[in-house]
Amino acid sequence: MVGCFFEADAQWRSHHEGPRKTAFVRRSVRALASDLAALGIPLLVRKVPWFADAPAAIVELMQETGATHLQFAAEYPLNEVKRDRSVWRAVTGIGRQCTRHEGSVVLRPGQLLTNAGRPFTVFTPFKRRWISALSAATLEVVPSPEPQGEAIAPLSVCWDEAAEADDTAIWPAGSHAARKQLDRFCLEALQRYQKDRDFPGVEGTSRLSPHLAAGTISPRQVLNAVGLDGPIESSAYVNELVWRDFYRHVIAAFPHVSRGGSFHPHYDHLRWEQNPSGLEAWKSGQTGYPLVDAAMRQLTSTGWMHNRLRMVAAMFLCKHLLIDWREGERFFMEQLVDADFAANNGGWQWSASTGTDAAPYFRVFNPELQGQRFDPEGTFTRRMVPELKEVPDRFLFNPLKAGLTLNYPRPIIDHGMARQRAIDRYRNSQPNRSD
Ligand SMILES: Cc1cc2nc3c(=O)[nH]c(=O)nc-3n(C[C@H](O)[C@H](O)[C@H](O)COP(=O)(O)OP(=O)(O)OC[C@H]3O[C@@H](n4cnc5c(N)ncnc54)[C@H](O)[C@@H]3O)c2cc1C
Incomplete structure:
Protein backbone atom coordinates (compact mmCIF):
# COMPACT_ATOMS: atom_id res chain seq x y z
CA MET A 1 0.00 0.00 0.00
CA VAL A 2 1.11 3.56 -0.67
CA GLY A 3 -0.59 6.77 0.35
CA CYS A 4 -0.60 9.66 -2.05
CA PHE A 5 -1.38 13.34 -1.74
CA PHE A 6 -1.88 15.46 -4.85
CA GLU A 7 -1.28 19.14 -4.34
CA ALA A 8 -3.30 21.21 -6.83
CA ASP A 9 -1.91 24.61 -5.86
CA ALA A 10 -3.00 26.50 -9.01
CA GLN A 11 -6.53 25.12 -8.73
CA TRP A 12 -6.72 25.97 -5.02
CA ARG A 13 -5.58 29.51 -5.73
CA SER A 14 -8.24 29.82 -8.42
CA HIS A 15 -10.75 28.78 -5.72
CA HIS A 16 -9.32 31.61 -3.57
CA GLU A 17 -7.99 29.32 -0.86
CA GLY A 18 -5.41 31.36 1.00
CA PRO A 19 -2.04 30.81 2.68
CA ARG A 20 -3.52 29.88 6.07
CA LYS A 21 -5.62 27.03 4.74
CA THR A 22 -2.79 25.84 2.46
CA ALA A 23 -0.30 25.85 5.33
CA PHE A 24 -2.76 23.94 7.53
CA VAL A 25 -3.24 21.33 4.81
CA ARG A 26 0.51 20.99 4.33
CA ARG A 27 1.09 20.55 8.05
CA SER A 28 -1.66 17.94 8.04
CA VAL A 29 0.05 16.11 5.19
CA ARG A 30 3.34 16.08 7.10
CA ALA A 31 1.54 14.62 10.12
CA LEU A 32 -0.10 11.99 7.89
CA ALA A 33 3.29 11.12 6.37
CA SER A 34 4.70 10.36 9.81
CA ASP A 35 1.57 8.42 10.95
CA LEU A 36 1.75 6.24 7.84
CA ALA A 37 5.53 5.82 8.11
CA ALA A 38 5.03 4.37 11.60
CA LEU A 39 2.88 1.68 9.92
CA GLY A 40 5.53 1.07 7.26
CA ILE A 41 3.48 2.84 4.58
CA PRO A 42 5.07 5.55 2.42
CA LEU A 43 3.15 8.72 1.58
CA LEU A 44 4.00 10.17 -1.82
CA VAL A 45 3.33 13.82 -2.54
CA ARG A 46 2.85 14.90 -6.15
CA LYS A 47 2.26 18.34 -7.55
CA VAL A 48 -0.57 18.45 -10.06
CA PRO A 49 -1.29 22.16 -10.43
CA TRP A 50 -4.82 21.70 -11.84
CA PHE A 51 -7.47 19.07 -11.16
CA ALA A 52 -7.45 18.32 -14.89
CA ASP A 53 -3.90 16.97 -14.46
CA ALA A 54 -4.96 14.48 -11.79
CA PRO A 55 -6.21 11.51 -13.87
CA ALA A 56 -2.97 11.17 -15.87
CA ALA A 57 -0.84 11.65 -12.75
CA ILE A 58 -2.77 8.97 -10.86
CA VAL A 59 -2.62 6.49 -13.72
CA GLU A 60 1.12 7.08 -14.02
CA LEU A 61 1.60 6.59 -10.29
CA MET A 62 -0.45 3.39 -10.25
CA GLN A 63 1.58 2.01 -13.13
CA GLU A 64 4.83 3.02 -11.47
CA THR A 65 3.95 1.44 -8.12
CA GLY A 66 1.96 -1.52 -9.46
CA ALA A 67 -1.08 -0.44 -7.43
CA THR A 68 -4.27 -2.26 -8.43
CA HIS A 69 -6.85 -0.40 -6.37
CA LEU A 70 -7.38 3.34 -5.83
CA GLN A 71 -9.38 4.53 -2.80
CA PHE A 72 -10.30 8.16 -2.27
CA ALA A 73 -12.77 10.40 -0.45
CA ALA A 74 -15.33 12.17 -2.67
CA GLU A 75 -15.79 15.97 -2.62
CA TYR A 76 -18.83 17.91 -3.87
CA PRO A 77 -18.06 21.34 -5.36
CA LEU A 78 -18.46 21.24 -9.15
CA ASN A 79 -14.76 21.11 -10.15
CA GLU A 80 -14.06 18.44 -7.57
CA VAL A 81 -16.98 16.32 -8.84
CA LYS A 82 -15.66 16.60 -12.41
CA ARG A 83 -12.16 15.68 -11.22
CA ASP A 84 -13.40 12.63 -9.32
CA ARG A 85 -15.37 11.42 -12.34
CA SER A 86 -12.38 11.76 -14.67
CA VAL A 87 -10.12 9.98 -12.21
CA TRP A 88 -12.64 7.17 -11.90
CA ARG A 89 -12.86 6.79 -15.70
CA ALA A 90 -9.07 6.88 -16.11
CA VAL A 91 -8.38 4.30 -13.40
CA THR A 92 -11.11 1.85 -14.38
CA GLY A 93 -10.08 2.46 -18.01
CA ILE A 94 -6.72 0.80 -17.35
CA GLY A 95 -8.46 -2.11 -15.66
CA ARG A 96 -7.74 -1.09 -12.06
CA GLN A 97 -10.26 -0.96 -9.26
CA CYS A 98 -11.56 2.31 -7.82
CA THR A 99 -13.50 2.89 -4.57
CA ARG A 100 -14.83 6.23 -3.37
CA HIS A 101 -15.58 6.85 0.27
CA GLU A 102 -17.89 9.41 1.85
CA GLY A 103 -15.26 10.99 4.05
CA SER A 104 -16.51 14.56 3.84
CA VAL A 105 -20.21 14.02 4.67
CA VAL A 106 -22.31 11.90 6.98
CA LEU A 107 -24.87 11.12 4.24
CA ARG A 108 -24.07 11.10 0.55
CA PRO A 109 -25.51 13.95 -1.54
CA GLY A 110 -28.28 12.62 -3.75
CA GLN A 111 -29.28 10.06 -1.13
CA LEU A 112 -31.96 12.26 0.51
CA LEU A 113 -34.88 13.50 -1.58
CA THR A 114 -38.27 15.06 -0.84
CA ASN A 115 -41.47 13.02 -1.28
CA ALA A 116 -41.65 14.55 -4.76
CA GLY A 117 -38.21 13.09 -5.51
CA ARG A 118 -36.43 16.45 -5.53
CA PRO A 119 -33.40 17.69 -3.61
CA PHE A 120 -34.25 19.50 -0.38
CA THR A 121 -34.05 23.28 -0.36
CA VAL A 122 -35.36 23.80 3.18
CA PHE A 123 -33.32 22.81 6.19
CA THR A 124 -35.90 21.50 8.70
CA PRO A 125 -37.45 18.77 6.49
CA PHE A 126 -33.92 17.93 5.30
CA LYS A 127 -32.88 17.43 8.91
CA ARG A 128 -35.88 15.19 9.63
CA ARG A 129 -35.06 12.99 6.65
CA TRP A 130 -31.35 13.04 7.53
CA ILE A 131 -32.04 11.73 11.04
CA SER A 132 -34.37 9.02 9.82
CA ALA A 133 -31.75 7.88 7.29
CA LEU A 134 -29.01 7.44 9.91
CA SER A 135 -28.07 3.84 10.55
CA ALA A 136 -25.11 1.85 11.76
CA ALA A 137 -23.98 1.54 8.12
CA THR A 138 -24.14 5.28 7.46
CA LEU A 139 -22.05 5.93 10.56
CA GLU A 140 -19.33 3.49 9.65
CA VAL A 141 -15.86 4.94 9.48
CA VAL A 142 -13.15 3.52 7.22
CA PRO A 143 -10.62 1.92 9.58
CA SER A 144 -6.97 3.01 9.65
CA PRO A 145 -4.71 0.77 7.57
CA GLU A 146 -2.98 -2.19 9.19
CA PRO A 147 0.82 -1.97 9.57
CA GLN A 148 2.53 -3.39 6.52
CA GLY A 149 5.98 -3.92 7.99
CA GLU A 150 8.61 -2.15 10.04
CA ALA A 151 8.31 1.58 10.54
CA ILE A 152 10.03 3.58 7.81
CA ALA A 153 11.37 7.13 7.71
CA PRO A 154 8.66 9.53 6.47
CA LEU A 155 9.50 10.84 3.02
CA SER A 156 10.55 14.42 3.27
CA VAL A 157 7.90 16.68 1.84
CA CYS A 158 9.50 19.42 -0.20
CA TRP A 159 7.63 22.53 0.90
CA ASP A 160 9.34 25.64 2.07
CA GLU A 161 8.17 25.72 5.69
CA ALA A 162 9.74 29.11 6.28
CA ALA A 163 7.48 30.62 3.63
CA GLU A 164 4.32 29.19 5.19
CA ALA A 165 1.89 30.95 7.53
CA ASP A 166 2.99 29.70 10.95
CA ASP A 167 -0.18 29.04 12.89
CA THR A 168 1.12 25.85 14.50
CA ALA A 169 0.40 27.12 18.00
CA ILE A 170 -3.21 28.15 17.32
CA TRP A 171 -4.08 25.49 14.76
CA PRO A 172 -2.18 22.27 15.45
CA ALA A 173 -2.66 20.01 12.42
CA GLY A 174 -3.05 16.29 11.78
CA SER A 175 -5.50 13.61 12.89
CA HIS A 176 -4.07 13.27 16.42
CA ALA A 177 -4.52 16.99 17.02
CA ALA A 178 -8.08 16.71 15.66
CA ARG A 179 -8.90 13.82 17.97
CA LYS A 180 -7.43 15.67 20.93
CA GLN A 181 -9.53 18.74 20.12
CA LEU A 182 -12.67 16.59 19.79
CA ASP A 183 -12.02 14.81 23.11
CA ARG A 184 -11.40 18.11 24.87
CA PHE A 185 -14.59 19.59 23.46
CA CYS A 186 -16.66 16.52 24.49
CA LEU A 187 -15.23 16.68 28.00
CA GLU A 188 -15.26 20.43 28.61
CA ALA A 189 -17.83 22.18 26.42
CA LEU A 190 -20.32 19.85 24.74
CA GLN A 191 -22.78 19.91 27.67
CA ARG A 192 -22.88 23.70 27.59
CA TYR A 193 -22.80 24.03 23.80
CA GLN A 194 -26.42 25.10 23.38
CA LYS A 195 -26.03 27.80 26.03
CA ASP A 196 -22.56 29.06 25.08
CA ARG A 197 -22.35 28.63 21.33
CA ASP A 198 -23.47 32.15 20.42
CA PHE A 199 -21.03 34.03 22.64
CA PRO A 200 -17.70 34.85 21.01
CA GLY A 201 -16.13 35.73 24.38
CA VAL A 202 -16.62 32.15 25.59
CA GLU A 203 -14.76 29.07 24.27
CA GLY A 204 -18.11 27.45 23.64
CA THR A 205 -17.74 25.76 20.24
CA SER A 206 -15.59 22.86 19.10
CA ARG A 207 -13.23 24.72 16.74
CA LEU A 208 -13.04 21.54 14.70
CA SER A 209 -13.83 23.36 11.46
CA PRO A 210 -10.24 23.49 10.12
CA HIS A 211 -9.95 19.73 10.64
CA LEU A 212 -13.33 18.98 9.11
CA ALA A 213 -12.47 21.19 6.14
CA ALA A 214 -9.04 19.60 5.61
CA GLY A 215 -10.28 16.05 6.23
CA THR A 216 -8.12 15.28 9.27
CA ILE A 217 -11.31 14.19 11.00
CA SER A 218 -14.55 13.15 9.35
CA PRO A 219 -18.06 14.28 10.32
CA ARG A 220 -18.95 10.64 11.00
CA GLN A 221 -16.13 10.38 13.54
CA VAL A 222 -17.40 13.55 15.19
CA LEU A 223 -20.99 12.36 15.19
CA ASN A 224 -20.01 9.00 16.66
CA ALA A 225 -18.21 10.84 19.48
CA VAL A 226 -20.91 13.38 20.32
CA GLY A 227 -24.29 12.51 19.00
CA LEU A 228 -25.64 9.13 19.61
CA ASP A 229 -26.46 8.80 23.32
CA GLY A 230 -29.10 11.48 23.88
CA PRO A 231 -32.09 12.56 21.78
CA ILE A 232 -30.39 13.41 18.52
CA GLU A 233 -33.22 15.70 17.32
CA SER A 234 -32.58 18.16 20.11
CA SER A 235 -28.79 18.14 20.03
CA ALA A 236 -27.71 21.65 19.07
CA TYR A 237 -24.30 20.33 18.09
CA VAL A 238 -25.65 17.66 15.75
CA ASN A 239 -27.82 20.38 14.22
CA GLU A 240 -24.64 22.13 13.02
CA LEU A 241 -23.30 18.92 11.51
CA VAL A 242 -26.60 18.62 9.65
CA TRP A 243 -26.20 22.19 8.30
CA ARG A 244 -22.77 21.13 7.13
CA ASP A 245 -24.20 18.17 5.20
CA PHE A 246 -27.15 20.29 3.97
CA TYR A 247 -24.90 22.78 2.19
CA ARG A 248 -22.97 19.95 0.57
CA HIS A 249 -26.20 18.42 -0.67
CA VAL A 250 -27.21 21.84 -2.01
CA ILE A 251 -24.02 22.42 -4.02
CA ALA A 252 -24.14 18.89 -5.40
CA ALA A 253 -27.77 19.27 -6.55
CA PHE A 254 -27.54 22.87 -7.83
CA PRO A 255 -24.28 23.30 -9.77
CA HIS A 256 -25.04 26.94 -10.67
CA VAL A 257 -24.12 27.75 -7.07
CA SER A 258 -20.55 26.51 -7.69
CA ARG A 259 -20.41 28.80 -10.75
CA GLY A 260 -20.93 31.90 -8.63
CA GLY A 261 -24.70 32.15 -9.06
CA SER A 262 -27.20 33.15 -6.40
CA PHE A 263 -29.23 30.13 -5.37
CA HIS A 264 -32.33 32.18 -6.29
C1 LIG B 1 -20.74 33.90 6.20
C2 LIG B 1 -20.34 32.54 6.73
C3 LIG B 1 -19.22 31.90 6.22
C4 LIG B 1 -18.84 30.63 6.70
N1 LIG B 1 -17.73 30.02 6.16
C5 LIG B 1 -17.37 28.79 6.59
C6 LIG B 1 -16.23 28.12 6.03
O1 LIG B 1 -15.57 28.59 5.09
N2 LIG B 1 -15.89 26.92 6.56
C7 LIG B 1 -16.61 26.32 7.58
O2 LIG B 1 -16.26 25.22 8.01
N3 LIG B 1 -17.70 26.92 8.08
C8 LIG B 1 -18.10 28.12 7.64
N4 LIG B 1 -19.20 28.74 8.20
C9 LIG B 1 -20.00 28.01 9.21
C10 LIG B 1 -19.59 28.22 10.67
O3 LIG B 1 -19.46 29.58 10.96
C11 LIG B 1 -18.29 27.50 11.04
O4 LIG B 1 -18.36 26.15 10.61
C12 LIG B 1 -18.08 27.50 12.55
O5 LIG B 1 -18.01 28.81 13.03
C13 LIG B 1 -16.77 26.77 12.85
O6 LIG B 1 -16.47 26.81 14.22
P1 LIG B 1 -16.57 25.49 15.10
O7 LIG B 1 -15.82 24.37 14.49
O8 LIG B 1 -16.20 25.87 16.49
O9 LIG B 1 -18.12 25.18 15.01
P2 LIG B 1 -19.07 24.32 15.94
O10 LIG B 1 -20.15 25.22 16.44
O11 LIG B 1 -18.32 23.56 16.93
O12 LIG B 1 -19.77 23.35 14.89
C14 LIG B 1 -19.26 22.04 14.57
C15 LIG B 1 -19.04 21.90 13.10
O13 LIG B 1 -20.27 21.99 12.39
C16 LIG B 1 -20.07 22.64 11.14
N5 LIG B 1 -20.86 23.88 11.14
C17 LIG B 1 -21.16 24.66 12.20
N6 LIG B 1 -21.95 25.67 11.81
C18 LIG B 1 -22.16 25.52 10.49
C19 LIG B 1 -22.90 26.25 9.52
N7 LIG B 1 -23.62 27.33 9.83
N8 LIG B 1 -22.86 25.83 8.24
C20 LIG B 1 -22.17 24.73 7.89
N9 LIG B 1 -21.45 24.00 8.77
C21 LIG B 1 -21.45 24.39 10.05
C22 LIG B 1 -18.59 22.97 11.04
O14 LIG B 1 -17.95 21.96 10.31
C23 LIG B 1 -18.15 22.98 12.50
O15 LIG B 1 -16.79 22.68 12.68
C24 LIG B 1 -19.61 30.00 7.72
C25 LIG B 1 -20.73 30.66 8.23
C26 LIG B 1 -21.10 31.91 7.76
C27 LIG B 1 -22.31 32.60 8.33
Missing part, protein backbone atom coordinates in the same frame (compact mmCIF):
# COMPACT_ATOMS: atom_id res chain seq x y z
CA PRO A 265 -31.27 33.50 -9.71
CA HIS A 266 -33.47 36.63 -9.57
CA TYR A 267 -31.01 38.01 -7.02
CA ASP A 268 -28.33 38.00 -9.73
CA HIS A 269 -30.09 41.15 -10.98
CA LEU A 270 -29.87 42.97 -7.65
CA ARG A 271 -27.98 46.24 -8.04
CA TRP A 272 -24.96 46.28 -5.70
CA GLU A 273 -23.03 49.37 -4.67
CA GLN A 274 -19.49 50.02 -5.87
CA ASN A 275 -17.84 51.12 -2.64
CA PRO A 276 -14.10 50.31 -2.55
CA SER A 277 -13.44 52.38 0.58
CA GLY A 278 -16.34 50.68 2.40
CA LEU A 279 -15.02 47.28 1.35
CA GLU A 280 -11.56 48.20 2.57
CA ALA A 281 -12.90 49.47 5.92
CA TRP A 282 -14.81 46.21 6.35
CA LYS A 283 -11.78 44.05 5.50
CA SER A 284 -9.51 45.92 7.86
CA GLY A 285 -11.94 46.15 10.80
CA GLN A 286 -12.41 49.94 10.59
CA THR A 287 -16.14 50.34 10.03
CA GLY A 288 -16.82 52.13 13.32
CA TYR A 289 -19.15 49.29 14.35
CA PRO A 290 -17.25 47.60 17.20
CA LEU A 291 -18.67 44.07 16.84
CA VAL A 292 -18.12 44.02 13.07
CA ASP A 293 -14.57 45.34 13.51
CA ALA A 294 -13.79 42.85 16.28
CA ALA A 295 -15.05 40.06 14.03
CA MET A 296 -12.97 41.11 11.03
CA ARG A 297 -9.86 41.53 13.16
CA GLN A 298 -10.37 38.05 14.61
CA LEU A 299 -10.52 36.74 11.04
CA THR A 300 -7.39 38.45 9.79
CA SER A 301 -5.34 37.82 12.93
CA THR A 302 -6.28 34.15 13.58
CA GLY A 303 -7.78 32.80 10.32
CA TRP A 304 -11.02 31.92 12.10
CA MET A 305 -14.20 33.72 13.08
CA HIS A 306 -16.95 32.75 15.49
CA ASN A 307 -20.17 31.66 13.74
CA ARG A 308 -22.34 34.44 15.23
CA LEU A 309 -19.80 36.97 14.01
CA ARG A 310 -19.62 35.44 10.54
CA MET A 311 -23.34 36.15 10.22
CA VAL A 312 -23.04 39.68 11.63
CA ALA A 313 -20.00 40.63 9.52
CA ALA A 314 -21.43 39.06 6.36
CA MET A 315 -24.80 40.74 6.75
CA PHE A 316 -23.11 44.09 7.38
CA LEU A 317 -21.26 43.83 4.06
CA CYS A 318 -24.17 42.82 1.92
CA LYS A 319 -27.01 44.67 3.66
CA HIS A 320 -25.50 47.78 5.28
CA LEU A 321 -22.92 48.42 2.58
CA LEU A 322 -24.91 46.67 -0.17
CA ILE A 323 -21.67 45.21 -1.51
CA ASP A 324 -22.02 42.02 -3.56
CA TRP A 325 -21.82 39.02 -1.20
CA ARG A 326 -19.34 37.37 -3.60
CA GLU A 327 -16.70 39.95 -2.57
CA GLY A 328 -17.10 38.83 1.03
CA GLU A 329 -17.26 35.16 0.13
CA ARG A 330 -13.91 35.51 -1.65
CA PHE A 331 -12.26 37.43 1.21
CA PHE A 332 -13.39 34.79 3.72
CA MET A 333 -12.04 32.01 1.46
CA GLU A 334 -8.69 33.81 1.27
CA GLN A 335 -8.45 34.35 5.03
CA LEU A 336 -10.06 31.34 6.69
CA VAL A 337 -8.01 28.43 7.94
CA ASP A 338 -11.27 26.42 7.70
CA ALA A 339 -12.14 27.73 4.19
CA ASP A 340 -14.74 25.37 2.83
CA PHE A 341 -16.66 26.17 -0.33
CA ALA A 342 -20.00 24.61 0.64
CA ALA A 343 -20.21 26.05 4.17
CA ASN A 344 -18.83 29.43 3.13
CA ASN A 345 -21.10 29.82 0.14
CA GLY A 346 -24.06 28.58 2.19
CA GLY A 347 -23.26 31.02 5.01
CA TRP A 348 -22.85 33.96 2.63
CA GLN A 349 -26.00 33.22 0.70
CA TRP A 350 -27.88 32.78 3.99
CA SER A 351 -26.64 36.18 5.20
CA ALA A 352 -27.32 37.87 1.85
CA SER A 353 -30.82 36.30 1.75
CA THR A 354 -30.07 34.88 -1.72
CA GLY A 355 -29.72 31.24 -0.64
CA THR A 356 -31.67 28.14 0.30
CA ASP A 357 -33.68 28.68 3.45
CA ALA A 358 -31.86 31.96 3.98
CA ALA A 359 -32.60 34.85 6.33
CA PRO A 360 -35.55 36.80 4.82
CA TYR A 361 -34.33 39.86 2.94
CA PHE A 362 -35.91 42.30 5.40
CA ARG A 363 -33.92 40.80 8.29
CA VAL A 364 -30.97 43.12 8.87
CA PHE A 365 -28.96 42.53 12.03
CA ASN A 366 -28.36 45.66 14.08
CA PRO A 367 -24.64 45.36 14.98
CA GLU A 368 -25.10 47.46 18.13
CA LEU A 369 -27.86 45.20 19.50
CA GLN A 370 -25.97 42.07 18.42
CA GLY A 371 -22.99 43.29 20.43
CA GLN A 372 -25.07 44.05 23.52
CA ARG A 373 -26.72 40.66 23.32
CA PHE A 374 -23.84 38.37 22.44
CA ASP A 375 -20.87 40.12 24.02
CA PRO A 376 -22.62 41.84 26.94
CA GLU A 377 -19.48 42.51 28.96
CA GLY A 378 -17.45 43.32 25.90
CA THR A 379 -14.76 40.74 26.73
CA PHE A 380 -14.31 39.74 23.13
CA THR A 381 -14.76 43.15 21.55
CA ARG A 382 -12.29 44.88 23.86
CA ARG A 383 -9.72 42.13 23.22
CA MET A 384 -9.95 42.60 19.46
CA VAL A 385 -10.45 46.39 19.43
CA PRO A 386 -8.18 47.66 22.20
CA GLU A 387 -8.90 51.28 21.19
CA LEU A 388 -12.21 50.78 23.02
CA LYS A 389 -10.74 49.50 26.28
CA GLU A 390 -11.73 52.56 28.28
CA VAL A 391 -15.26 52.85 26.89
CA PRO A 392 -17.86 51.94 29.55
CA ASP A 393 -19.98 48.84 28.87
CA ARG A 394 -23.16 50.78 28.13
CA PHE A 395 -21.54 52.71 25.28
CA LEU A 396 -19.22 50.00 23.98
CA PHE A 397 -21.24 49.20 20.89
CA ASN A 398 -22.01 52.84 20.12
CA PRO A 399 -18.82 54.53 21.34
CA LEU A 400 -19.72 57.94 19.87
CA LYS A 401 -22.19 58.32 22.73
CA ALA A 402 -19.40 57.98 25.32
CA GLY A 403 -18.18 61.48 24.44
CA LEU A 404 -14.54 60.37 24.74
CA THR A 405 -11.70 61.18 22.39
CA LEU A 406 -10.91 57.83 20.81
CA ASN A 407 -8.53 56.62 18.16
CA TYR A 408 -11.39 54.78 16.52
CA PRO A 409 -13.43 55.63 13.38
CA ARG A 410 -16.96 57.02 13.40
CA PRO A 411 -19.52 54.60 11.86
CA ILE A 412 -19.00 54.57 8.08
CA ILE A 413 -22.76 54.32 7.54
CA ASP A 414 -25.90 55.03 9.56
CA HIS A 415 -27.69 51.85 10.61
CA GLY A 416 -31.27 53.11 10.13
CA MET A 417 -30.61 54.56 6.69
CA ALA A 418 -28.65 51.48 5.56
CA ARG A 419 -31.34 49.08 6.77
CA GLN A 420 -34.10 50.89 4.88
CA ARG A 421 -31.97 51.20 1.72
CA ALA A 422 -31.25 47.45 1.77
CA ILE A 423 -34.89 46.52 2.29
CA ASP A 424 -35.98 48.80 -0.57
CA ARG A 425 -33.30 47.50 -2.92
CA TYR A 426 -34.08 43.87 -2.16
CA ARG A 427 -37.82 44.45 -2.40
CA ASN A 428 -37.37 45.95 -5.84
CA SER A 429 -35.57 42.85 -7.05
CA GLN A 430 -38.34 40.42 -6.01
CA PRO A 431 -39.62 38.48 -9.05
CA ASN A 432 -43.39 38.99 -8.51
CA ARG A 433 -43.67 42.67 -7.68
CA SER A 434 -47.04 44.03 -8.71
CA ASP A 435 -46.10 47.75 -8.67
